[in-house]
Amino acid sequence: xxxxxxxxxxxxxxxxxxxxxxxxxxxxxxxxxxxxxxxxxxxxxxxxxxxxxxxxxxxxxxxxxxxxxxxxxxxxxxxxxxxxxxxxxxxxxxxxxxxxxxxxxxxxxxxxxxxxxxxxxxxxxxxxxxxxxxxxxxxxxxxxxxxxxxxxxxxxxxxxxxxxx
Amino acid sequence: xxxxxxxxxxxxxxxxxxxxxxxxxxxxxxxxxxxxxxxxxxxxxxxxxxxxxxxxxxxxxxxxxxxxxxxxxxxxxxxxxxxxxxxxxxxxxxxxxxxxxxxxxxxxxxxxxxxxxxxxxxxxxxxxxxxxxxxxxxxxxxxxxxxxxxxxxxxxxxxxxxxxxxxxxxxxxxxxxxxxxxxxxxxxxxxxxxxxxxxxxxxxxxxxxxxxxxxxxxxxxxxxxxxxxxxxxxxxxxxxxxxxxxxxxxxxxxxxxxxxxxxxxxxxxxxxxxxxxxxxxxxxxxxxx
Numbered sequence: 256x257x258x259x260x261x262x263x264x265x266x267x268x269x270x271x272x273x274x275x276x277x278x279x280x281x282x283x284x285x286x287x288x289x290x291x292x293x294x295x296x297x298x299x300x301x302x303x304x305x306x307x308x309x310x311x312x313x314x315x316x317x318x319x320x321x322x323x324x325x326x327x328x329x330x331x332x333x334x335x336x337x338x339x340x341x342x343x344x345x346x347x348x349x350x351x352x353x354x355x356x357x358x359x360x361x362x363x364x365x366x367x368x369x370x371x372x373x374x375x376x377x378x379x380x381x382x383x384x385x386x387x388x389x390x391x392x393x394x395x396x397x398x399x400x401x402x403x404x405x406x407x408x409x410x411x412x413x414x415x416x417x418x419x420x
Numbered sequence: 421x422x423x424x425x426x427x428x429x430x431x432x433x434x435x436x437x438x439x440x441x442x443x444x445x446x447x448x449x450x451x452x453x454x455x456x457x458x459x460x461x462x463x464x465x466x467x468x469x470x471x472x473x474x475x476x477x478x479x480x481x482x483x484x485x486x487x488x489x490x491x492x493x494x495x496x497x498x499x500x501x502x503x504x505x506x507x508x509x510x511x512x513x514x515x516x517x518x519x520x521x522x523x524x525x526x527x528x529x530x531x532x533x534x535x536x537x538x539x540x541x542x543x544x545x546x547x548x549x550x551x552x553x554x555x556x557x558x559x560x561x562x563x564x565x566x567x568x569x570x571x572x573x574x575x576x577x578x579x580x581x582x583x584x585x586x587x588x589x590x591x592x593x594x595x596x597x598x599x600x601x602x603x604x605x606x607x608x609x610x611x612x613x614x615x616x617x618x619x620x621x622x623x624x625x626x627x628x629x630x631x632x633x634x635x636x637x638x639x640x641x642x643x644x645x646x647x648x649x650x651x652x653x654x655x656x657x658x659x660x661x662x663x664x665x666x667x668x669x670x671x672x673x674x675x676x677x678x679x680x681x682x683x684x685x686x687x688x689x690x691x692x693x694x695x696x697x698x699x700x701x702x703x704x705x706x707x708x709x
Contacts, residue, residue: 314663356516357517358477358516358517358518358519359516359517359518359519360518360519361518361519362480362508362509362510362516362518363513364512364516365510365513365514365515365516368514369514389517389519390597397491
């Protein structure tokens with residue numbers, strides 16, 4: 256009788272083995288926020304030119320970077336080198352532009368401009384201070400050789416990225 | 421549900437229905453007219469107003485090589501230090517536009533004193549913008565609005581005519597009557613005193629006249645004299661016997677020798693006195709010459 260009971264008990268133990276899994280969930284919020292504060296407007300002082308210069312009726316776009324942790328991000332801002340939408344253009348458009356720090360929330364950010372790295376149309380800033388930094392972008396598009404832009408609406412895009420280091 | 425909505429509507433129309441509201445707002449640029457400002461001219465005048473934030477921005481114009489510190493500050497209204505003070509150190513940095521914001525734990529407007537942007541070092545501040553955010557309760561003073569909770573209806577005090585009994589005709593007549601009676605009584609009293617005084621004067625005249633034989637009673641006079649003699653000291657009636665007191669001390673001859681030392685001293689003083697007199701005489705003689 257005992258001999259029967261033991262194997263049975265063993266079989267019961269074998270069937271009662273359980274396994275459990277639990278999850279660990281973590282959310283990572285970016286410590287860098289990009290806000291488009293002021294949309295840009297092209298002025299048309301000459302038939303062949305579109306510019307954001309305020310003296311020519313344009314408005315310079317302003318982008319704000321809010322960095323919550325210093326030394327963990329770099330900001331890359333590219334001024335436009337093409338229209339995202341425009342009438343059909345049959346000539347070359349020459350693009351020039353610039354990005355500069357227009358406002359800071361900490362005096363140490365005032366060295367950002369002198370420390371930035373430029374390549375192509377990109378301007379790369381090391382975000383070494385926590386706080387808000389405002390970047391002002393200028394853009395000029397010259398059409399052909401003093402050739403008039405066709406009538407219509409022109410749109411160009413400024414790209415801003417906050418890249419974790 | 422329908423009954424509940426009716427109850428809510430009725431509640432809204434009840435006279436005791438009340439509410440208060442918190443209003444939030446921001447000031448104009450405090451540094452519009454300069455880098456110094458007075459808070460009473462910046463904040464609106466609402467009872468119970470509290471400052472809960474500040475946003476400032478300015479452009480620092482400077483040489484990157486120079487040192488410069490910019491202070492944005494507000495003193496306490498009672499002058500006991502600063503209620504808010506923040507510095508931006510631009511030393512060795514290029515100038516730029518800076519923008520900062522601060523939150524305060526609802527500090528009463530009465531605490532806020534004069535504000536200023538102060539530059540320490542070389543450089544200047546341009547386009548300064550100082551904007552305060554505030555809040556206030558529309559019912560901070562419940563009596564400001566009948567819709568405020570805690571509002572109490574003002575009780576109108578009826579105008580009660582003041583009764584001055586002294587102005588009453590009957591009272592005045594009665595007072596005049598009493599005054600008249602009192603005056604009459606006083607006049608009678610004065611008359612009585614005059615008569616009494618005249619009578620007593622007459623009696624004095626009569627009694628003071630010693631030649632009036634009708635008033636001299638020999639018996640009474642003798643009695644008065646006897647009484648007088650009895651009251652005077654008896655010594656007045658006796659005479660003292662005179663005597664002569666003769667010299668009792670007699671010197672018994674002999675001579676008293678002069679004291680030699682005293683004599684010498686006397687002579688010396690005499691000589692000194694003579695010299696002084698001679699000197700005065702000579703000086704007077706010289707003056708007359």
